[in-house]
Amino acid sequence: xxxxxxxxxxxxxxxxxxxxxxxxxxxxxxxxxxxxxxxxxxxxxxxxxxxxxxxxxxxxxxxxxxxxxxxxxxxxxxxxxxxxxxxxxxxxxxxxxxxxxxxxxxxxxx
Amino acid sequence: xxxxxxxxxxxxxxxxxxxxxxxxxxxxxxxxxxxxxxxxxxxxxxxxxxxxxxxxxxxxxxxxxxxxxxxxxxxxxxxxxxxxxxxxxxxxxxxxxxxxxxxxxxxxxxxxxxxxxxxxxxxxxxxxxxxxxxxxxxxxxxxxxxxxxxxxx
Numbered sequence: 051x052x053x054x055x056x057x058x059x060x061x062x063x064x065x066x067x068x069x070x071x072x073x074x075x076x077x078x079x080x081x082x083x084x085x086x087x088x089x090x091x092x093x094x095x096x097x098x099x100x101x102x103x104x105x106x107x108x109x110x111x112x113x114x115x116x117x118x119x120x121x122x123x124x125x126x127x128x129x130x131x132x133x134x135x136x137x138x139x140x141x142x143x144x145x146x147x148x149x150x151x152x153x154x155x156x157x158x159x160x
Numbered sequence: 161x162x163x164x165x166x167x168x169x170x171x172x173x174x175x176x177x178x179x180x181x182x183x184x185x186x187x188x189x190x191x192x193x194x195x196x197x198x199x200x201x202x203x204x205x206x207x208x209x210x211x212x213x214x215x216x217x218x219x220x221x222x223x224x225x226x227x228x229x230x231x232x233x234x235x236x237x238x239x240x241x242x243x244x245x246x247x248x249x250x251x252x253x254x255x256x257x258x259x260x261x262x263x264x265x266x267x268x269x270x271x272x273x274x275x276x277x278x279x280x281x282x283x284x285x286x287x288x289x290x291x292x293x294x295x296x297x298x299x300x301x302x303x304x305x306x307x308x309x310x311x312x313x
Contacts, residue, residue, distance in 0.1 A: 076186035093190075094207025097183050098214050113182065119192065123185030 054108070054137035055144055060099055062087060064138045067109065067130050075114075075125040076100075100128060108134035173204045177211060 056064065066082040067074040079100075080091040103109040114125040130138075149155055174184050187207075191200050261283075268275045 076182060077190050080186075080190075092206035092210065093183060093186055093203055094210040097180065097207075098210045117185075120185035120189050123181045123188070125185065126182035 053140045054106070054133070056108075056137055056141045057099075059095070060103060060108075061138060061141050062089070063096060063099055063103065064108065064130055064134055067128050068135075068138075072127070072129070074128045079128065103134065104128075106133075107131055108137050169200055169204045173207060176208060180207070183207060 062083050063079060066079045066086075069086075070078050070082055076093055076096060080093055080096055083089055083091050100109060100111070104111055109128050109130050111126050111128045114127055116122045116124045170184050170188060173187070174180070177183070187200065187203055190203075194200075265279065268279060
């Protein structure tokens with residue numbers, strides 16, 4: 051049986067969208083990742099990864115209404131699909147399985 | 161940098177990436193909060209580099225196959241049985257044994273003519289070893305699970 055595994059950045063994006071909820075758009079997602087993980091996010095790279103996830107039907111997106119504060123440009127809201135949630139779970143299980151039994155990592159676990 | 165750098169940078173990005181209105185809007189919104197030209201240019205150049213060097217047709221995410229299908233194992237076994245290589249030369253490296261033997265023969269002919277007997281024995285032993293390898297290769301049998309599948313197919 052084939053299963054989807056996400057890259058580390060894709061996993062961060064998916065989890066960040068799930069944490070934010072319905073209002074997840076580019077800036078919010080980038081802020082969530084930066085504040086929780088400390089990783090600097092290039093919005094262009096985030097959009098490229100989100101496009102890739104959407105092509106694989108792991109996330110879906112919809113465009114909102116244009117706003118003045120964005121110079122008349124609309125926000126693009128993202129949601130995680132059931133397939134995306136399953137892919138995140140599979141990736142988490144794979145990482146935990148790799149993690150398990152490594153004494154060097156066990157010492158640093160909090 | 162002047163204030164005009166902001167719209168210029170974003171207009172530049174928008175001209176290059178006309179379908180990325182939400183990205184440009186996000187950059188403008190976040191720039192209003194951060195007020196950092198360095199951040200904005202880093203983001204603009206990063207977005208361009210991502211689009212320029214990224215592979216839009218790449219297949220992601222990775223698909224891991226848990227088990228190899230039995231049919232694939234059968235095909236692999238048949239292919240290996242058909243293409244079993246047998247090294248009949250005296251060298252463990254394929255395609256160089258013949259050249260090595262030729263050079264050794266020429267060298268012995270000049271320096272030690274008496275060693276021809278040893279070389280002849282080695283050649284006969286090599287042919288014998290090759291024959292044994294060929295016989296062993298033709299008699300190799302696949303694992304029982306594959307045998308059962310081959311019988312069923």
